[in-house]
Amino acid sequence: MKSEFFNSKFGIIVIFLIPALTLIGIFLIFPAFWEFYLSMTNESLMGINAVHPQFIGISNFIDVLTDPYFYNSLVVTLIFVLESAIIGQAGLGMLLSLLTYHKKFFRTLVQVAAVLAWIIPDSVVAYLWIAFLDKNAGTFNNLLALIGLSRINWFYRYPLTTIVVFNIWRGTAFSMLMFSAAFDTIPPSYLEVADVMGVSWWRKLKDIIFPSLKGVFFADLILITLWTFNVFTPYLLTQGGPGTATEILPIYIYLNAFQNFKIGYGAAISVIVLLINLVLASFYFILSKEKEGTSL
């Protein structure tokens, strides 16, 4: 009887799926739903509410939505995502794969350099950038001094721009790899014919390259937008400062939940972040369908 179940089709489906689905269910699916519940309590890590949290409805959301610091974070995050992911990573990734099209040596060189920046662990890259931009001894300021410019404390003078540039440096590899792989699937004859016909650069991009890249383009944008929206690495560089200048939403959640111990409040911000992520993902999804590139 027992072995029959183990070797029946239904039995095997259940048994083989149980380990993965249990882990995913408990540590991935459940937290997402529990977050909604937590966001409606006054759960705290300190004081009386830590022991007896109460259900307080939507009052956390009202607090979040009337909190100027939340709007600061939201604006900082939107700038960060727009500049570093959508313009920076996707734009530079596309440009680099175009410029190195059919240039094997340069493509490998750029890819190796970009991939190295991409794979080094978070806590190491953070320190590399702290060292690189150090006002008195950092390599970048040394170079500036060498050509007669004055040294700048980048993390204080241009904090948001600094983490934007950092994140472009960090993540461009992914977009470049995606676009490079997609370019290689375009038959060279298309471009050769276009060359013979004397088609302009812009037309080639618009009529040949972009249509073939559409699926990859939206897949890339979806992923890098979601990743950048949820990236925690800038915390290792700036802890959100100076002041709140680089307080992107993930840092804002962390500070509220784990430094101010307001778990319920932190959960409410997270729910809002989740909803924004969902809207963004659906937006790209619909856009990719509308442009009839169905590969997503």
Added chain:
Amino acid sequence: MNKIRFSGAVNYIFLSVIVSFFIAPVIWLFVTPFSSSPSLSISLGTPTLSNFSSVFKDPAAVYSFGNSIIIAVGVTLLTVICASLAAYIFSRYHFKGSNFLIFILILFSNIVSGTAAMVPLYMLNISLGLINSYLGVIFTIAGGGIPTSIFILKSFFDSIPKSYEEAALVDGSSYSQMLLHIFLPLSKKGIIVIATLSFISAWGNFLIPFILLSSQSTYPASVTIYNFYTEMGLPNIGLISAYALLYTLPVVIGYLVVNKVFGFSFYGGIKG
């Protein structure tokens, strides 16, 4: 003709600038650990290995490295076992909506795992009594990464011809024998890819151990390095740089392995 040459030159200058942009912050990591006068600027002085010996003399550095190994190996084993069992089912039994289920799970793992769910993940680990334990960190990281691993491995399993397993079934093999003796050996590359990727992502993970672990003796290297440069009164730059290099090497090696087996394309899914 001149125009083409000119734009070619501009092109190469631009590419050189970009390559320098990517390389410049990293040079420090490969020079400073061997420097006799380590500082935040790049200077080698007389080459030495003494920074590495100071790493091995620092107890926190040594046990954190061990903790990273425990966490990364745990996540890797758990991921490979769970993902290969599940990928087999997803590959061979197309129940209604199974592709949609995988899509939703991957969406979840990109949106929910990590920052957006740090609050409930923390509370969950408290409720389960897993807070401040390796097991909690391992389960949490594995749970977030398994959907992508299933997806990758499924594509390997999909390419195995059905006739193989039909023959095995006729011979009276059980399903588990079939997985063990046919699917896994034939998908060796896929197993290597998901094992390496889950190892790398657990090895480099900062946020999950940062919020779930509270005693220094359990910190993995990612958290310890961060503490080194934020909390040390006078940071020991030689120690930090040598430690950072040692901690980075497994990731670079792992990446080269995946690249050799499969090229870059799969790496994307699990990063981030």
